[in-house]
Amino acid sequence: MGGQYRITGDKYPRMRRPRRRGRIALAVVASVAVLGTAGWGTLQLIDVFSGGDGDRASAAGSAADCAAGASPTPxxxxxxxxxxxxxxxxxxxxxxxxxxxxxxxxxxxxxxRIGDVGNAAAQYDKKVKGTGLLLGPASARNTSLTVLAAQLTGAEHRTEAARKGATLDLIIGDRFRTLTAKADADRALAALAAPEPTPATKKKNC
Structure with a gap:
């Protein structure tokens, strides 16, 4: 340069090493993974202390109920x-x-079991217009009277509070033809004894 320019001072330009972008990207990914793991662990702790296991058990039970059908109630x-x-x-x-x-x-x-057999008392003789009249004590309303009623479809049921004992009366009426077929009576009783879904289960979305 003909000596026109001189380098003065004791500092010289330094050459920087190229940045390694691969290491930076790796560090970012590692940081994200650590944060994600920590967050998941925190959620698990919250879940445990807030009764999350019970919710999971309930959900599992619901799934089982859906798979098995409605929950039976006797x-x-x-x-x-x-x-x-x-x-x-x-x-x-x-x-x-x-x-x-x-x-x-x-x-x-x-x-x-058969008790007395014969003509009806004067208060009922020729006064029962339906298929029949079933009489029993109040305690038989939803028990033995129900069983007898299955044998004669359409018969009137009546309980008498003052009636003693457990014996029932079947008074045959004008429209009587025959007892309900035994197979039909058995099916009716089986349907009454079968379990049915509870209202809460019926509303459940499976």
Missing amino acids: RVAERLPAPRLITVNVFNATTRQGLAKQTADELKKRGF
């Missing part, structure tokens, strides 16, 4: 007595002869 009728434990008096309130004995014989085949 009906009161599940405690219905067997026919062999029920004594029935059979009375004929019609003008047709022999109905009381025929009906009593059929009930006996179905397992019922």
